[in-house]
Amino acid sequence: MSSLRPRPGILEIAPYVGGESAVAGTRPAVKLSSNESAIGASPKAMAAYTAGATSLFRYPDGSAEALRQAIARHHGLDAARIVCGAGSDELLTLLVRAYAGPGDEVLYSRHGFLMYPLTALSVGAVPVAAAEKNYTADIDALLASVTSRTRIVMVANPNNPTGSYLGRDEMLRLRRGLRSDILLVIDAAYAEYVSRNDYSAGVDLVAAFDNVVMTRTFSKIYALSGLRLGWCYGPPDVIDVLNRLRGPFNVSTPAQQAGIAALDDQEFLSKARAHNDRWLPWLIERYRDLGLVVLPSVANFVLVGFGTAERASRAAAALKAEAILVRAMAAYGLPEFLRITVGLDTENEAVIRVLGAFVAVDRL
Numbered sequence: 001m002s003s004l005r006p007r008p009g010i011l012e013i014a015p016y017v018g019g020e021s022a023v024a025g026t027r028p029a030v031k032l033s034s035n036e037s038a039i040g041a042s043p044k045a046m047a048a049y050t051a052g053a054t055s056l057f058r059y060p061d062g063s064a065e066a067l068r069q070a071i072a073r074h075h076g077l078d079a080a081r082i083v084c085g086a087g088s089d090e091l092l093t094l095l096v097r098a099y100a101g102p103g104d105e106v107l108y109s110r111h112g113f114l115m116y117p118l119t120a121l122s123v124g125a126v127p128v129a130a131a132e133k134n135y136t137a138d139i140d141a142l143l144a145s146v147t148s149r150t151r152i153v154m155v156a157n158p159n160n161p162t163g164s165y166l167g168r169d170e171m172l173r174l175r176r177g178l179r180s181d182i183l184l185v186i187d188a189a190y191a192e193y194v195s196r197n198d199y200s201a202g203v204d205l206v207a208a209f210d211n212v213v214m215t216r217t218f219s220k221i222y223a224l225s226g227l228r229l230g231w232c233y234g235p236p237d238v239i240d241v242l243n244r245l246r247g248p249f250n251v252s253t254p255a256q257q258a259g260i261a262a263l264d265d266q267e268f269l270s271k272a273r274a275h276n277d278r279w280l281p282w283l284i285e286r287y288r289d290l291g292l293v294v295l296p297s298v299a300n301f302v303l304v305g306f307g308t309a310e311r312a313s314r315a316a317a318a319l320k321a322e323a324i325l326v327r328a329m330a331a332y333g334l335p336e337f338l339r340i341t342v343g344l345d346t347e348n349e350a351v352i353r354v355l356g357a358f359v360a361v362d363r364l
């Protein structure tokens with residue numbers, strides 16, 4: 001081993017492990033482990049990606065001007081207050097790098113997205129987890145966990161992996177309860193799936209306060225996960241900071257072109273949403289019929305409880321034996337659960353069939 005030592009905190013990071021993607025043998029896996037969109041990407045986005053091959057020898061537009069304009073048009077936002085990134089993960093990481101450092105605290109909800117504590121550790125900051133109520137972020141607990149060292153609060157809304165969400169009023173109460181020098185990061189990766197009247201992705205809070213940012217992604221409902229494309233909407237000074245920190249060409253040309261085409265294809269977006277609206281309630285009902293614990297979800301995945309960690313891993317093994325991959329939840333402190341993404345028609349039916357056979361013999 002060399003005498004090189006990384007900065008404090010870095011060796012505490014357990015490397016992020018993504019959802020499993022392959023099974024032994026030649027069978028194609030049914031991948032329900034990473035919340036990717038069942039119906040895939042818009043054919044128009046794929047065509048734009050392919051057409052971009054001829055310009056691969058050129059550097060991308062470093063300011064992603066056309067893409068930011070398209071996002072701004074689509075969402076009714078100011079393009080100057082948008083930064084694009086190689087996935088929203090990049091932007092979340094840059095926000096933490098910019099606003100937290102050694103000794104600072106980054107506050108998140110106990111079963112919040114795993115990237116938040118990992119990112120905090122990467123800059124030597126201390127991740128602080130606030131308790132939840134009913135597997136949902138609890139505003140009172142978050143506010144009670146704030147200390148003089150808190151610099152950032154990160155909330156996924158809806159949350160991955162629980163599928164729960166906070167209403168507009170609750171998010172406003174959170175912001176109002178935080179000191180003004182604390183940045184509130186709203187990670188709305190699954191916003192397009194939510195159709196609740198009391199839900200807001202966060203645009204209104206960014207507009208009303210100068211210390212709130214919202215991150216969005218093309219990885220989930222737009223199904224461009226493999227391209228790495230996300231964006232952040234925030235106050236001008238935070239956007240300026242992100243533009244200073246990011247790589248000058250952080251978003252590739254094909255990603256920019258496919259992103260514009262994906263936004264243009266709202267018909268395909270409606271299709272993806274309709275698919276989820278049809279299958280999510282069906283799956284929730286079937287999981288319940290099987291006697292499993294199901295948390296209400298507003299996204300494209302369901303957290304399914306098996307009572308014990310051992311039974312959850314036996315269920316995952318039973319699914320895997322049929323080439324169906326789901327996400328184990330031990331890293332989230334939820335070892336008795338599996339997170340299962342909404343798939344295609346036959347995939348959803350297969351999950352229910354395999355779990356039906358499983359619970360018939362493996363009783364709690």
Ligand SMILES: *Cc1c(COP(=O)(O)O)cnc(C)c1O
Nearest residue numbers: 087088089113160189217219230
């Ligand atoms: C998937 C996901 C993201 C981001 O993904 P990118 O592919 O980096 O844009 C961010 N937050 C949550 C909660 C997610 O589930």
